[in-house]
Amino acid sequence: MSVKTFPLTKAQLEELAKRYPTPFYVYDEKAIRENARGVKKAFSVFPSFKEHYAVKALPNPFILKILADEGFGADCASLPELILADMAGMKGEDLMLTSNETPAREYQAARNLGAVINLDDFTHIEYLEKTAGIPELISCRYNPGPLKGGNAIIGKPEEAKYGLTREQVLAAFPLLRDRGAKRFALHTMVASNELNADYHIETGRILFELAAELKAKTSIRLEFVNLGGGAGIPYRPEQEALDYEYLTRGLKKAYDEIIIPAGLDPLGIHTEWARAITGPYGWLVSRAIHKKDIYRKYIGLDSCMADLMRPGLYGAYHHITVPGKETAPLTETYDVVGSLCENNDKFAVQRQLPKIDTGDFVVIHDAGAHGRAMGFNYNGKLRCAELLLRPDGSALQIRRRETIEDLFATLDRVALEDFKITL
Numbered sequence: 001m002s003v004k005t006f007p008l009t010k011a012q013l014e015e016l017a018k019r020y021p022t023p024f025y026v027y028d029e030k031a032i033r034e035n036a037r038g039v040k041k042a043f044s045v046f047p048s049f050k051e052h053y054a055v056k057a058l059p060n061p062f063i064l065k066i067l068a069d070e071g072f073g074a075d076c077a078s079l080p081e082l083i084l085a086d087m088a089g090m091k092g093e094d095l096m097l098t099s100n101e102t103p104a105r106e107y108q109a110a111r112n113l114g115a116v117i118n119l120d121d122f123t124h125i126e127y128l129e130k131t132a133g134i135p136e137l138i139s140c141r142y143n144p145g146p147l148k149g150g151n152a153i154i155g156k157p158e159e160a161k162y163g164l165t166r167e168q169v170l171a172a173f174p175l176l177r178d179r180g181a182k183r184f185a186l187h188t189m190v191a192s193n194e195l196n197a198d199y200h201i202e203t204g205r206i207l208f209e210l211a212a213e214l215k216a217k218t219s220i221r222l223e224f225v226n227l228g229g230g231a232g233i234p235y236r237p238e239q240e241a242l243d244y245e246y247l248t249r250g251l252k253k254a255y256d257e258i259i260i261p262a263g264l265d266p267l268g269i270h271t272e273w274a275r276a277i278t279g280p281y282g283w284l285v286s287r288a289i290h291k292k293d294i295y296r297k298y299i300g301l302d303s304c305m306a307d308l309m310r311p312g313l314y315g316a317y318h319h320i321t322v323p324g325k326e327t328a329p330l331t332e333t334y335d336v337v338g339s340l341c342e343n344n345d346k347f348a349v350q351r352q353l354p355k356i357d358t359g360d361f362v363v364i365h366d367a368g369a370h371g372r373a374m375g376f377n378y379n380g381k382l383r384c385a386e387l388l389l390r391p392d393g394s395a396l397q398i399r400r401r402e403t404i405e406d407l408f409a410t411l412d413r414v415a416l417e418d419f420k421i422t423l
Contacts, residue, residue: 002234002241004365006283007031007389010324013285013361016387016395022361023286023303024385024401025372027058029066031281032368033391036070039277042244045252047266052096054229055081057274057369058282062388062398064088067277075229075272076115079106086113093137096226098187098272100162104131111135118187118226122168129179139185139226140164140172144206157190169210173220184220185270186211189228193235193275195242201250203227204269208254212262224268227251231276235317235366242276275369282368284308284384288360297334299356304338305345306381308367309374312344319365320348328354336362340379372399377407 007028008016036051043049052075053067059081064074065088073094074085085095095115099106102124110117111132118139119125128134143163146156157163164172173184188207191199207225214220234241251269259267284307290300310316320336322328330352338345347364356362375383382402387395 002237002239004237004319004321006321006323006363006365008323010361013323017285017287017361020385020387020395020397021401022384023284023301023307024387025367026283026285026387026389026395027063027278027368027398028281028389030389030391032063032066032278033070035281036067036072036277039244039273040071042248043269043271045248046255046269048224048268050094050224050268050270051277052094052226052270052272053277054272054274055085057373058278058371059084059373060386060398061085061088062396063278064090068094072277075274076110079109082106082109082113082115096139096270096272098141098189107132116185118185119164119172120162122164122172125172125175125179134176134180136181137183137185137223138176138181139187140169140176142166142169142186142188142207142210144188144190147206162189166210170214170217173214174218177218177220183223185224185226185268186214186222187226187228187270189230189272191228191230193232194230195232195234195239197243197247197250200227200231200247201254204251205254205258208258208267211264211267212258215262215264221264222267224270226270226272229272229274231271231273233275233279233366233369235319237319277369279366279369282366282371284364284367284371286362286364288356288358288362291356291358296350297332299334299336299353299362301336301338301347301362303347303364303384304340304381305342306340306376306378307338307384308347308364308371309376310370311347312342313374318347318367320351320353321363321365322354322356323361323363325354325356325360331355340381342378377402380407382407 052073054075061084068089074090075096075098076082077099092114093116097110097115098118100120120141141163143157145158211222286301286303288299289302292298305312332355336348385401386399388398
């Protein structure tokens with residue numbers, strides 16, 4: 001069982017909402033730091049470990065700066081994400097560019113920043129050489145295909161657009177060596193929100209076996225393997241959290257059985273976790289502004305799917321609590337909805353909750369990853385603010401809410417004035 005908590009009381013929320021109107025995201029710095037240290041401790045059984053936080057999950061430089069202070073790097077999928085990580089103080093090989101269908105300017109930016117480039121396709125070797133040059137350190141993304149089962153979110157590896165096949169990996173590294181690379185790494189990413197530690201252990205074993213095969217067939221020794229992301233969190237209270245100690249014990253056993261006999265020790269272990277790092281320590285805070293009773297009972301919030309799209313996009317479960325009513329009986333069954341003109345704009349469907357009154361705060365849990373980052377402006381919706389709870393109890397706004405002026409900023413209003421309907 002996982003206990004769903006929120007770091008603020010109803011009275012504290014009322015005071016916060018006077019300064020920052022709902023909806024807004026809240027992140028708990030102290031909890032994020034403690035969790036980051038727990039991850040590092042669990043992986044300390046290996047000769048070296050580096051976590052590259054997947055920026056796409058929470059692309060805010062304040063959060064990235066906290067993680068950089070804890071010794072983390074960043075995994076970036078675009079030029080803006082590289083810039084954000086650099087702004088936060090993450091430098092050089094602490095950065096990884098793991099992108100696909102990558103344009104030249106992103107490879108060039110990664111080279112300029114000294115980031116590790118993680119190639120997604122065999123044909124990108126020639127493309128990279130022509131557009132940015134082959135760096136000394138290079139990584140390749142491996143897609144194990146039918147060797148590895150996927151899950152409901154990311155799908156089956158053999159149906160995914162990402163990565164190189166085993167045969168392509170074995171051919172890519174010698175080619176990269178011939179074209180100037182001197183240091184090598186191997187990466188994979190085959191799951192999303194996976195709570196089964198044995199799944200991640202199996203992923204490690206597959207990478208270790210390929211690393212050993214690569215050395216045996218090409219004499220290329222990898223500097224590190226990146227196990228990718230996909231570490232899950234217990235969105236539902238009845239789920240158990242991922243056991244970091246069990247996971248790393250299983251990975252270390254596979255390491256000792258495969259890597260050491262292959263003469264690859266010491267081999268660095270890297271990850272690109274995000275959800276497991278910040279997910280449980282972020283919340284979307286809204287107010288109930290409407291109640292509707294037709295064929296079902298509805299609670300309408302001042303937030304919508306444009307603020308948190310996972311429930312509408314994936315049918316994902318996010319726990320919901322009502323501050324001040326944490327111990328109240330769950331006497332009502334509601335659909336909790338937003339104002340978007342789409343019928344899948346629902347945070348919860350037929351959810352048992354305490355009686356909710358207009359004006360009540362409604363807190364949506366586990367929103368610290370893939371939350372505001374996936375926000376959008378459909379229906380002219382404005383994305384909400386982000387607040388950081390500091391260890392001293394203060395709250396800092398780390399991103400203001402959007403304005404109508406922001407929404408219209410890319411329109412050429414001068415040209416609009418001169419625009420003639422008829423030519």
